[in-house]
Amino acid sequence: MSLQTGTGFWDPLLWVVAFAIALLISYLIWARGESTYHKDTEAVKPYLSGNAEPEKGEVHIRAGNMYWGFTEALKGYYSRVVPLHSGILNDYVLWFIATAALVLVIVGVIG
């Protein structure tokens, strides 16, 4: 049943059983939650220390500024790689021919 991956094995069914047990335990903990909480009462509103809740559109974090930290850290890498994707068809053909020439030289010299 388990997938032999050379050095080890992977048995998805055992994993699923373990996952089900973990779900069960977390459900039990969740079930013992706060009994006084009811769906449509004041408790549902987010507590912003009294301020009015902003309009739905602003609350949602948009995708653009999701990983700004990551792209900021790799600014050196991104400032070089993104312009390479210039969108100009000539560069695409140039990259293709240059790679073919490079591989030809490698195989010709070594191979």
Added chain:
Amino acid sequence: MDMSRIVRTTANVLLPFILIYGFYIVMHGHLTPGGGFQGGAVIATGIVLLFAAYSYTDLKEKVTLGALKNSETLGLLLFIFTALLALTAGFAFFGNWLVNGGAIFGDMVAFGPNPGDLNTGGVIPIMNLAVGIEVLGAMGVIILSMLSGIQEDA
């Protein structure tokens, strides 16, 4: 801007000969150089001649896109059915089940230098005809769509 009368009359005179020459190339594909594609291309030049002589607008109704698409589909289906019929005759797919069989296009091929007999070649002439019709339609559709493209801008 219309073509002069001289051009139109020469086009009328030339067109039948182009069509006959084109179909000659299609049908003699298995004997002399040529075949479905080349013959179809020659016939397509006949269509171009028509559109060059007469303006695109008044020819749009006569040589319609629909008619050319029909001939294209007809050619393709004829091609695929002759290939599939080989299966029913016990050959492999695309098998030549008509050759040397005595039926149409089934005569034996004479060896040594001879002018070549049209009635030989088995399935090949039928396939050439199918490809000829298909290419005639396909080239026509390409020319018409490009012309209609320019027409909108002009």
Added chain:
Amino acid sequence: MFYNLPFIVAGLIIMVGIVTMVFKRNLVKMIMGLSLVEAGVNLLLVAIGYRAGGIAPIFTNAPDAQMVMPTVQAMTLTNIVIGIATTAMLLSFVMIIYRKYGTADAGKMRKLRG
């Protein structure tokens, strides 16, 4: 040198085609470069099938003289058919891009980048 002259010419045509595709910014010129490369490959194909003193491979009135290789010519014909279909499609794409973008210059046709 004389015998592999056709191969050198085929290589030259392919080189010219590739150089046109890389350096010419006008899209129509790039497609011309592409058909140049195709013509070069066709010439290479037919040149491979050449046999010294061979006649055209028409079997009906064939004296038992030597013939050039017919298979390469069939391959060249198929490549020409594919070439027509490709060039027709590419040119209609350039027509649409000229109408929508107002230019046929590869340098300006770069809304998809990054």
Added chain:
Amino acid sequence: MIQDIILQNSPALLLAVPMLGAFATPLFGRISGTVRNAWVLLVMAATLAISLVLGFEVLTNGTMVYTFGAAAPSLSIPADSGGIPIRIIFTVDAMSVFMAISASIVAFAVTLYSLVSQKMSTGKDGYYALLILMLVGILGMVCTGDIFNFFVFLEINSLAGAALVAYRVDKGLAVEGGLKYAVISTLGGLMVLFSVALLYGQYDTLNIAMIAERMQFTFLDQVALVMLIVALAMKAGAVPMHFWTPDAYSMAPSAVTALLIVASQASLYGVFRVAFTLYGVALNWVTIGWIVIILGVLSMFVGVTMAIPQKDVKRLMAYHAVSQTGYMLLGVGVGLAVLGDPEMMKLFGLTAMEGGIFHIINHAMYKGLLFLTAGAIFYQTGTRNLNKLGGLGHSMKWTMLFFIIGALAIAGIPPFNGFASKLMIYESVFLFNPLLSIIAMVVSVLTLASFVKVFHSIFMGPKLPEYEEVKEVPGPMLAGMGILALLVVLFGIFPQQIVDILIAPAAGALIDQSGYIESVLGGI
């Protein structure tokens, strides 16, 4: 009686049925839309059935050789030809069948999906005819045993793909993507034809088995090898030449993108068939192996790092397709790099290849699923920009579930199929070179990171006012996605069965060059 006609001619019918379907679609389109849709669905289902029958036949009694146009299908060497196969011969071995089955499954799901997603658009006859023709191109590429025939099907593939990318013109952007795809694919195809000409000039034959038997690996053969591998790696989307992939995949209709991925995987199959069967041990496997590995590692890293800052969801997924292709190149590249010495191959080479090949079908499934979910979102909201989307989880429950399955599978999270094949790649590549395996794991983490971003920005968050009336997508679209999602989960839960039935024979068939030659030239 009918069964054994179908069984005996299944390689030919695998192509004849879709070709007949593609050519007859305009006729049925003239009758009415629903008749055409039914016809297209019937043709796709028939092709899937034939590929399964062919798969069962090949996996039970070994490689199947089919000669087109001969008096009998198995007559691969005509009596008077002195042992040289002349006609076009389809050599369908376990690897070809594996690719054919994965292509037919994805094609069926995609057709089911596009019945609804293309409802409001015009020109549906041409759309379905091109979709089926692209499937013919893929099936032809993976089953043929003749390199010129491989070139012709490669061209059918590129032409149909480019026309489908540019089908919805939408302000010229799609046509720009289609033009870039067509120009680059045609140039790649011409390089393949250039190498076919070189090989034909030397060995006087076009049959892969015949060339493999006569291969002496002269300088011209090295040039032909490089041209073939570079052109086909470009078509598969390997990094230095991957620039067309995001443009073409993001602008094509989503149903078409799912099939475009299978088309680029057919080119990947081409790289493996050229490296393992056409050249085999004649080539310098260490150099070529390392070239394929470096292409793979570059694809992995650049693909995922370019995907993270993307704003358009389909462009992001396109970059992930490039990085996942890197995994396949890495897996099978390691197998190629140790092709020569048997005990290294037995130690980890075979597992690496099985991991790489298993990843091909896994990727076809979950990437197709992801693109179909992106298409469902575009179908309902009309935008692909992640900054404008939000809070769709409230109304599009099923699409969210399919997206979760696809995203977890691509990131390699345990219960799904991505994890099984990536684990095989990690463990075997680690034995070959630990650094490669570490890079593969880091890339997998970054893949998960970017899909968490996509999941949050599309589905999470409050219900936005502009998407108030968005509802779930209609039935057939869900059915198309459901088929792929079901297979993703099934392959994830029972990986060992899939590896035993489908993947191990495929990897074995790819390595066993002499078996391939014997099956064609030895005659049945």
